[in-house]
Amino acid sequence: MVAFVGIPARGKTVMAHKLARYLNWTGEVAKVFTVSEYRRKLVEQYDSHDLFRADNREAMEIRKKSSVTAMEDAALWLKEEGNVAVLDGTNATKSQRENVYDYCAKLCCKVLFIESICDDDDILSRNIKEVLQNSPDYKDMAQEKAMDDFHHKIQHYLEQYEPINPKQEPNLRYIKIMNEGETISVRRVAGQIEGRILAFLSNFKPAPKTLYFSRHGESENNVLGRIGGDTNLSPRGRKYAQSLARHMNEVKIEGLKVWTSELCRTKQTAEGINAPAEHISALNELDAGVCEGLTYEGMQDKFPQEFAWRDQDKLRYRYPWGESYVDIMARLDPVLLELEHEDNVLVVSHQAVLRCILGYFLNKKPEELPYINVPLHTLIKITTDGYNCHMECTKLNVECVDTYRKQPKNCSADRTTDDALLTVPSHFDSLNFWQLTGQSSLITQH
Known part of the structure; x- marks a missing residue:
């Protein structure tokens, strides 16, 4: 299983789908499981960024259930159909990543985390624009309101976000990407499939072309x-x-x-x-x-x-x-x-x-x-x-x-x-x- 890590507007969804496409091309059988799609099944109408507040207990349970269901579906698909499940979510805290790791360990399934980090204002601006244009959450929301709401959503995640720390999470295998490949750090990546993943991520540039x-x-x-x-x-x-x-x-x-x-x-x-x-x-x-x-x-x-x-x-x-x-x-x-x-x-x-x-x-x-x-x-x-x-x-x-x-x-x-x-x-x-x-x-x- 490949699990993405990072706060919104870091290009995770684009990267996840392009990675799955490339892996399918090379002969693997890959599929993306997007956590936000599971969340929308539980919350039909998105109202505001309050859904992502750390102190919103009810919303936190909905988001947790969405993550678990996506992970369960991905595991079932791996058992019956494919060999690479791509979990497109934030996995923004140490405890969330522990849950993914422990779940995969019980199934004797390898997991590779891919963390996308970005502090480049131009890239962030472009990514935010793409999210507001393409996300179902904002299709019926006025542009100015949507922009304000999304910035608040990012802020809620920033308050909770814990980047992968190898000293605190020594068991994790990961690829950490900074500013769409400006720098890439790797830990314990091995094997043919993971090698292909690393090769793709080292070359892929999400910018429009x-x-x-x-x-x-x-x-x-x-x-x-x-x-x-x-x-x-x-x-x-x-x-x-x-x-x-x-x-x-x-x-x-x-x-x-x-x-x-x-x-x-x-x-x-x-x-x-x-x-x-x-x-x-x-x-x-x-x-x-x-x-x-x-x-x-x-x-x-x-x-x-x-x-x-x-x-x-x-x-x-x-x-x-x-x-x-x-x-x-x-x-x-x-x-x-x-x-x-x-x-x-x-x-x-x-x-x-x-x-x-x-x-x-x-x-x-x-x-x-x-x-x-x-x-x-x-x-x-x-x-x-x-x-x-x-x-x-x-x-x-x-x-x-x-x-x-x-x-x-x-x-x-x-x-x-x-x-x-x-x-x-x-x-x-x-x-x-x-x-x-x-x-x-x-x-x-x-």
């Missing part, structure tokens, strides 16, 4: 409907590269950085952008192994069994001598950690890779990743809002093929060729298609 993503421009293999390879951009792809560079240079994003894969089509797409570029192998397209350079028609002809297996479980299917989406997720781990503390980055990469990255930020289930539509010649903007992300797509006006393939209804190994190719996107049989007249060279499936 904007990230940009684009596939490379249309490539020669895209035109021909071929998988993978390291081909150049098509004439339309080069036109998109010019359009993308013009767009990014005109908006003049402060501190913009460009990340591309090591493949030439992404480098060519980004070469006109006035920003430092870094070429990262983890952003390379999924390796299709023996199927590199084949069309889907060719794969069905040469490897019909492989093609069927791919359609049956596209997430886990690994090309012979190649990769699967699960493999991409693993190699993207350091990239995602970098993106968690970066701002104003443009990532120019490939369809499968961007499906995984966008799926992470949009909190998609792993099974959804292989079917996220990431069209060519489109700039995607991701902005963070607390632990949620919003996506905005800008289609630049340059024609291109459509490479999106839906999962066919018939995925059996004994299906007909027509059934196997039913959802294969249209493509051309020649790179000189724009010069042809008369009969079209566009290959379509019916």
Whole structure:
């Protein structure tokens, strides 16, 4: 169990949800249990900060019951479903932390405390603004009254707050974070899961950020409907590269950085952008192994069994001598950690890779990743809002093929060729298609 510690407006809830999202991405099964949600079930209408006064005995019992119920639900979930329960609460006193520790000890469950401390006025101001905008407690309260009430609530917690003290609480294992990672102190953290937690918290910056993503421009293999390879951009792809560079240079994003894969089509797409570029192998397209350079028609002809297996479980299917989406997720781990503390980055990469990255930020289930539509010649903007992300797509006006393939209804190994190719996107049989007249060279499936 992971138990957060700290007074309100220290970014605990955002951190808790983002941590759970990251752990789920890495293959753990994590869930957040937010104590305030349990409190709202007991007190339907929040009236004032008096609920948090130390001398309000009735309210204290309600808050205690909320904490206990959240902890019990988290323990039951750990027993039946997952392996990391994240307890999102204040646990602001030594006695509250003792209760969590003792409860977990009885269940033979490890507990790691994460304490968030903040004395930076700018961070506090931003956090308070986010709470007032997003908390159900203040949705029907006038802004000025809500601000006053929340400041009183913080003051009540300050009067009761006891930071973790290793001399007084020698049994606790914890990570203590100051001002969103300005400094981090660690005590008795060990093991794979706790190592992942520490890695994430060392990189995560809760401040609002904007990230940009684009596939490379249309490539020669895209035109021909071929998988993978390291081909150049098509004439339309080069036109998109010019359009993308013009767009990014005109908006003049402060501190913009460009990340591309090591493949030439992404480098060519980004070469006109006035920003430092870094070429990262983890952003390379999924390796299709023996199927590199084949069309889907060719794969069905040469490897019909492989093609069927791919359609049956596209997430886990690994090309012979190649990769699967699960493999991409693993190699993207350091990239995602970098993106968690970066701002104003443009990532120019490939369809499968961007499906995984966008799926992470949009909190998609792993099974959804292989079917996220990431069209060519489109700039995607991701902005963070607390632990949620919003996506905005800008289609630049340059024609291109459509490479999106839906999962066919018939995925059996004994299906007909027509059934196997039913959802294969249209493509051309020649790179000189724009010069042809008369009969079209566009290959379509019916």
